[in-house]
Amino acid sequence: MFEHPWFEISGLYASERSEGKPYGTAAVWHSPTPLPNSVSAMMVKNIEHVVEELDQYDIVFSALPSDVAESIEGRCAVKKPVISTASAFRYKEDVPILVPEVNAGHAPLIERQKKERGWKGFVVPGPNCTTMGLIISLKPIYDTFGIKRVFMTSMQALSGAGYPGNSALDIVDNVIPFIAKEEGKVVLETVKTLGRCENQVVHNANFAVSCTCTRVPTIDGHFLSIFVETEKECTPEDYKKAIAEYNAACFQTFGDLPSAPKETIVVKEEDNRPQPRLDRELGGGMSTVVGRIRQDEVFGTHGIKYCSLSHNTKRGAAKGELLATEYLMTKGYL
Amino acid sequence: MFEHPWFEISGLYASERSEGKPYGTAAVWHSPTPLPNSVSAMMVKNIEHVVEELDQYDIVFSALPSDVAESIEGRCAVKKPVISTASAFRYKEDVPILVPEVNAGHAPLIERQKKERGWKGFVVPGPNCTTMGLIISLKPIYDTFGIKRVFMTSMQALSGAGYPGNSALDIVDNVIPFIAKEEGKVVLETVKTLGRCENQVVHNANFAVSCTCTRVPTIDGHFLSIFVETEKECTPEDYKKAIAEYNAACFQTFGDLPSAPKETIVVKEEDNRPQPRLDRELGGGMSTVVGRIRQDEVFGTHGIKYCSLSHNTKRGAAKGELLATEYLMTKGYL
């Protein structure tokens, strides 16, 4: 975002604790890529004042904690469009969880939202970072073969818990089989994002999802093990062909957006891929990496199993929201 | 084994490379528990000579690599009982994969094996270390509610790959989604061990299993995420009750065996357990630790999901084989 061709950061807001500090001091910066000086020097303002200063901005990007997101994002949306990584609005009927390559067709919910709420702006959140690598990899299956059941086990990266997040004592030589609220979010968001939008109403996808979410000692990149029962027959080769067609369609529709990867899904043919450390940066961290595609022993001809990897702090967070924003701009919503 | 009340190590055999060296020098010893001096000082002999020296021993414990196991174990079994962690004989019709708490009833295959092969001894292998935590946790479900389908994703410990096993460069900040041949073994062994033995024939359990096996940076303890569709209704409370009854039955039958844990399955009620580093040593590394028992969203009233942990180098290897041997002794097979 720091050097985005279409956007410029013109204000930064956070809690009282960071107020009046330069962003470089207020933020604990963990990325090896250094902050640009211009951003590092920008003074952080108090989030309480954002609503009254909205006239200075065209778009609000929000990564607020869920407890304050609903109130602040709602008040901002009265005047301006809000693109958010927070979950506060995700499950509301008039709010799309927008991932261009999955459900661009949900964008018209924005009109309903503005009309029903009497807002000049709107709120568009993205999905949870764990949902992202699931729905993108399911999309070509769902569209081509239909889906009946999905079982997913995640091995999620530490950065997904924010900072400080997990204690180092808890994760060395260990797996933590619990991430609060995560499993429920994945289930709801998967069937909503893959649902059909008609007349500004989303009809959830009609398949069942079950998941178990765990934390493992990787820095970035949520890894998923997925089993899918399909409506129609689907072999591994069928899935790969569907991915190739999906990638081509995505490239044609979204390929000009600055944050879009060349391949929405990268297929790995090697036995032992995807691996978080080696593959998470593919497509600038925006590609979903799928591997170990096999016919499923339980579902037989009507099921496949595979592994999926998605960069949780890029595709699953800020950079994914940028892509959604870029799409909304080309469609005139911004 | 080093201080077992019933057994004494009277000979050690390995490949030519270790021949003539004291065991403490020949073995790369990675356990914080030091080797007893008596074992450390014992001279390692060449495995090629074991057959001709069998008269000195009552039982042969084998942890041979699979490429040599079939030949050597077979030649030993002509004269003596062989208890093995190797996979060479696991899938043969006249060979039980013996886990007392799961399939003590398969022991009569030993008689068929001896008769058909004309052996004075026999070969009894244990299951793969990943299969172990699956079948023990499935056993009370299968017996009480029946099983239709099982989906499992493993997060396996480094020690499962032997030494040197995985390169450190491959596993720091990473997950490796492939373990050669592992998934096929788990599928075969699960339905065989849970099968019914009648007239010295095993009829495999009639349910379907699918799994994906991965390696994570834990030292010991194979962690499994499991989804089960049951024949009859089964709630989490039902499963826990079945476990309690199963534990009681196991304790009554096997509780006197030196290597048997007090609880075959330890149920963890905390949200975030089992965890490999904290729970793998429960029951002296012999208990299977089950947690996060929940009703499954996909299978509804007829399905549960949970996590299981089993110590791969204790229950899933040597100590598990000791328990099987102890059982066979009490039943007169040895």
Next chain:
Amino acid sequence: MFEHPWFEISGLYASERSEGKPYGTAAVWHSPTPLPNSVSAMMVKNIEHVVEELDQYDIVFSALPSDVAESIEGRCAVKKPVISTASAFRYKEDVPILVPEVNAGHAPLIERQKKERGWKGFVVPGPNCTTMGLIISLKPIYDTFGIKRVFMTSMQALSGAGYPGNSALDIVDNVIPFIAKEEGKVVLETVKTLGRCENQVVHNANFAVSCTCTRVPTIDGHFLSIFVETEKECTPEDYKKAIAEYNAACFQTFGDLPSAPKETIVVKEEDNRPQPRLDRELGGGMSTVVGRIRQDEVFGTHGIKYCSLSHNTKRGAAKGELLATEYLMTKGYL
């Protein structure tokens, strides 16, 4: 401590946050060794009330955070002996930092402390967990060859930072070269503990110490790389001989104390030892493990370099304090 032959836990005190909860609920328990039920069920009281309830106890064991330790330990010491892991009293002239095998001769400071402060009890702290593996390994050098200069670099375990301590995000694939206040403590404590006590006054050891302390992703066991310039000539063999004599003397004097290890210093001859995961539990976590003893290239005949390992949450904390307490009991201070 939970099953100590001489001591029994009869009260537990903590901050208001834990008040009224059973210890098993109040404490985040990270050890694979489970809490005994009797301790787990014990109700935690408010530390504010400990002073008025002191009559119920014979000894106070304190592991208070440094900001409250000075006040509370001081008020307790008016009536009862306080053995502490906190640093609050360590640097006071009338307080010994007591490690029996290093400076049993400092115990008479207790009499001065009681007299000068008019206390019936006293405060005796142990050293910082990083100091411990340094001073024990230096002790036979100092006594036999004299010391002029010491350079030490530590690689400290995560448990040294308490819980939650370091963020997992900070330590995977990383080293953190800073631990607040640690280096200053090590310098002060090393020369004080190795000092000579005469007429209830400690004269610091007259050598110079410099250190750099870092955090690495180990769970337990502080590892130190040490370079020592000696007064007299000292070869690696000389050091080993001095250790052997030191161990013998320690065993003779302290060998009957329940928490004393058989060998105060375990010498490892292998090239690649000590290693935290393999060696930290030696002597029940109470031995200091020394290896890679070499003549130093810079100091020549008058210097050696080596590595030292000490279990920071056993020898460097509670269990080390138990040993000091046991010693004080045999000497009539308790």
Next chain:
Amino acid sequence: MFEHPWFEISGLYASERSEGKPYGTAAVWHSPTPLPNSVSAMMVKNIEHVVEELDQYDIVFSALPSDVAESIEGRCAVKKPVISTASAFRYKEDVPILVPEVNAGHAPLIERQKKERGWKGFVVPGPNCTTMGLIISLKPIYDTFGIKRVFMTSMQALSGAGYPGNSALDIVDNVIPFIAKEEGKVVLETVKTLGRCENQVVHNANFAVSCTCTRVPTIDGHFLSIFVETEKECTPEDYKKAIAEYNAACFQTFGDLPSAPKETIVVKEEDNRPQPRLDRELGGGMSTVVGRIRQDEVFGTHGIKYCSLSHNTKRGAAKGELLATEYLMTKGYL
């Protein structure tokens, strides 16, 4: 190197095992940065044939294992310049261990080497990857204040051991305090590279070095804890000023070389830096990152201590050799 402005890869040689395979198949590629297709498709030839095919090439880059390096590099150097990461020639009197910012003045040894050996080409190796972060950080101290003694403890990354290198079982929750031959190399190379070259003879720097080398679970980036006794007084501010001047001089002399970083040494003022994961890529992996600069307690006004970080597979290997080659080209040696 793959997209270097001055060089083009026109042939790849390896052992018989890789012969005839495309490089992308022959090499185990662990970097998240993918191989360019042109290199991946290039057929690997047998190293035994390199000598007879030398006419096709202008320069030979060697990263051969030390056991074969001496013979093959020597035979190549008869005809062509060889730039090497191998240690085979490092300690020979007529061979410079060339690091432009440290000892550009050693380049004239090349003429002596060619003349004495009757070679048309020559061999120029770089230093060991651990030596690199030591000598660059010592250079401004040595030139400005003189050096009497150096003590160094390394915490080296896994990639320094090559692939597969360390077993994962050895390094999780652990430190390995031994790296074969490393300490001796560091000592020899430090005084040679910092030595003075006069009339094609290198006079080693006249100070003493002692080190202990360890392996920790970081992927890349060798971290060093360093204590230095100086000839003249040197405060932390003095050192920082000397670094600033050194950086300026380096930039003026080498700033135009494609692989040169903008700052040869990056100074970190934060308490807890450098950290391998956050800082190793600074300057494209070519900067040495220095932090925690403090006056040393032992050496007083005549000593400082600090931490240094250098990317072992970039600055300490191929990319460092590229820089040396670039320098030699501008000086007419190539």
